[in-house]
Amino acid sequence: MTTPSTTSEATGDAVRLTGISKTYGSFTAVHPLDLTVPAGSFFALLGASGCGKTTTLRMIAGLEDPSGGSVRLGGRDVTALPPYKRPVNTVFQNYALFPHLDIYENVAFGLRRRGIKSVKQQVGEMLDLVQLGPLARRRPHQLSGGQQQRVAVARALINKPQVLLLDEPLGALDLKLRRQMQLELKRIQTEVGITFIHVTHDQEEAMTMADTVAVMNAGRVEQMGAPADLYENPASTFVANFLGTSNLIEAEVTGVLGGTLHLVSAGQKLTLPAARSRADVTAGDRVLAGVRPEKITLAHRDDEDAIPAGRNRVQGRIVDSSFIGVSTQYLVDSPVGAELEVFVPNVERDARLVPGAPVILHWNPEHTFGLDAAQDIDAGTESDDEPAPGGGGAPAAAGAASAVPAGGAGGAAA
Amino acid sequence: MRPIRWLRKNLVVIAGVLALAYLILPNVVVLVFSFNKPKGRFNYTWDHFSTDAWQHPCGVADMCGSLTLSLKIAVYATIGATILGTLTAFALARYRFRGRAATNMLIFLPMAMPEVVMGASLGTLFLNMRIQFGFWTILIAHIMFCLSFVVTAVKARVMSMDPRLEQAAQDLYATPLQTFLRITLPLAAPGIAAGALLSFALSFDDYIITSFNAGNTVTFPMFVWGSAQRGTPVQVNVIGTAMFAIAVVLVLAGQLAGSRRKAKA
Amino acid sequence: MTTTTAPLADAPPDPAPVPAALKRAARRRRSVPYLLLLAGVAWLLVFFVAPMVYQASTSVQTGSLDTGFKVTWHFATYWNALTEYWPHFVRSLVYSGIATVLCLAIGYPLAYTIAFRAGRWRNLLLILVIAPFFTSFLIRTLAWETILADQSPVVSFLNRVHLLDVTTWLGVTEGHRVMATPLAVVCGLTYNFLPFMILPLYTSLERVDGRLHEAAGDLYATPFTTFRKVTFPLSMPGVVAGTLLTFIPASGDYINAELLGSTNQKMIGNVIQSQFLRVLDYPTAAALSFILMAVILAIVTLYIRKAGTEELV
Structure with missing residues (x-):
């Protein structure tokens, strides 16, 4: 899986980071990191605040000097180039629109700096692309959040950069607008065909928009791949918990038989396809067996006989249920673990499934994934889950702020 | 009951206005006495109205x-x-x-x-x-x-x-x-x-x-x-008043220009 | 997977080196602040710090203008200055202290009115507070001579309501006049430094969210309690800055004492000025200003520590 840096400077790569790292004093924001982004892709860097994703982005833009390693854009080493000499543009968090210039001049800024005299047509076309033509002579503060966001995109895109960097571009928008802008950005990316690198803490946003997602944690990339691939085959507990939710059951391997791992946890037998286990285990080892809440079917204990054979089963008792429209979310206590989550689509609701009811959780063994039991089982759960940073618009101090560990500046501001 | 309640509610404003009067009073005096024609050398007491000083602002050595x-x-x-x-x-x-x-x-x-x-x-x-x-x-x-x-x-x-x-x-x-x-x-x-x-x-x-x-x-x-020490000429009041007026006009003009630009944008 | 790379498992044994160009740029960036500072800091060092140091050496010199001055470590100058002029020191501190308290008492309602009650008049009121600045303050202080002159309407009124009898009994006026009394000097000091109190007060009050008043009211606070527990504490930075900006210049001022007072109201500024410009006794003038500086710095340091504000620096 590792790409040696000696491979050809493939023309298909828009960005190639080699051993890039960033330290602030004794704090390591980004551990030496290799990353290749294919040209034309919509790439997402996903992680909680303080995981180093913004620092990585800023090193690509040239706004942060790496402590080591190199940055290549389309095969050219740009590590030593200042930001204004790099063919990349950034959509900043909270946009950083120039308050003393109108929308037209904001969008024309990059063209004018490169000495292009007649900008009228290009600016006009770009404003049309983001549907802001009539507002060209307004000042940024007279625009709504969504409009400002589109100006920021237009201002960057008009320069036809090799790579467009987006730093939490939707963080300051409300939920509905964010959904709308996700589609809008995706449409623009398809239309212009430029490589987008999108930094976000919102896993749903990353999965909706990107064709490749890299999940970052504590200055390292935990896993990288297509959204569905990451979701179905998480490689670590962090990815399993951060990307959606997972039920992780600690189990002991009792045997390996024909590509299937046989497990036991608190006396309940489970099976797991060996190919879906990230941990190389044999009988006697421990493993974490994971299953997504929506893969599980919930049956009342009275109906136990109706469950088809060959499915993984776990006994439990409902402790809580909340109705959320399309589905009902249950929390089930069981001998294999507390508070297992189950999403049951609201097709035919079983009136017996109320808190206190004894139930059987069962699922197709093919939907089980295996993880190394040596990891923190709670990595990536809610404690890392932060509200959108900087929603209020308080300018984070210098660039260093992006490297402050979670719970530092961001937590204090909230 | 009414006037007392009104007074209580606006006590701060009344005190503020009095403070402002205290601040402005000397400027008013300077203005008024720039039109004075004092009897002696000292321009402390009002004698009679005259625009002499305004007509000859540089009339003092x-x-x-x-x-x-x-x-x-x-x-x-x-x-x-x-x-x-x-x-x-x-x-x-x-x-x-x-x-x-x-x-x-x-x-x-x-x-x-x-x-x-x-x-x-x-x-x-x-x-x-x-x-x-x-x-x-x-x-x-x-x-x-x-x-x-x-x-x-x-x-x-x-x-x-x-x-x-x-x-x-x-x-x-x-x-x-x-x-x-x-x-x-x-x-x-x-x-x-x-x-x-x-x-x-x-x-x-x-x-x-x-x-x-x-x-x-x-x-x-x-x-x-x-x-x-020797007796302040009336022209000093003229200069003081003129400076005050110019400053206020400039500030007001700046404010007006600022608000107009905001309205236009 | 669509891409072919993955993170390095751990730090590589030999991290990629930082390009030399980056190092050069970083070094250049480090020197930028010093270049920016150079002129300004040099100016202050030569024309502010050096004179202070020189002042210290002058204060222990002896000699005369004809024979020249020499450093003789004559510390007796300090002793003589203190024994002779301590009343002026005390008077300066008392007058400027009272003026500062009066400025706070007079300025706070005005700053509060502008910040919370002025509505669309806010800008006009602010201009009116700043505008007096633009008339020479000497001219305005001279205007107080007119206002407080013995036959002026103000003084006549104060006499008619016998208020001056009260102030005379308190020892701040004499007979039926205001001019050439402590009251006139303190009144002039208060007037002159009032804008220096109002502006910082306004700046910090303006930042107080008006909704906090509603929140306090919602939580059963009377308007007065709201002020005492919410508004005033939040305006503390303004109070600290305003009192310092009033007290420091007032304590060194000699213009109000000179124009509105008599020889009995002379402050330490008057003494320094006359020692320097008229008596030409530079060592004494230097010793006096050194003592004044030390006293002020001590008071300011204590005050800032007590008020717990470092925002000024």
């Missing part, structure tokens, strides 16, 4: 000369203090460096020092270095005490500026010089203007420090001081 000198010093001191102060403010607001705290302290001290102390010590130095008192010593002193005020005003403004705006400019192909000229300077302009305005007012109005460093040179405040 040396007054307009001192006024011109004060304006000249104020302009030069403003330019000097604004340039030096702005550079210093940028260093303090934008960089972390060894000696930053000490520099902050150095900037703060002149503002925490009674003028008489600063004036006397600078005067002693000039005296012992056998430097001729006059225009240049006054200018040096004025730049010295205006500097801190410019630094404070500009620093506050620069610190409140979002550093990402400059990063965005660099990201959009602006060289450091272009970034400074097109983004940083326009955004910092209100702070620089405030510092310059303050410098001008402080320099033009200074008497205490000037008196220690002027020698035989007479600035406008020094002329007023000297005339206070």
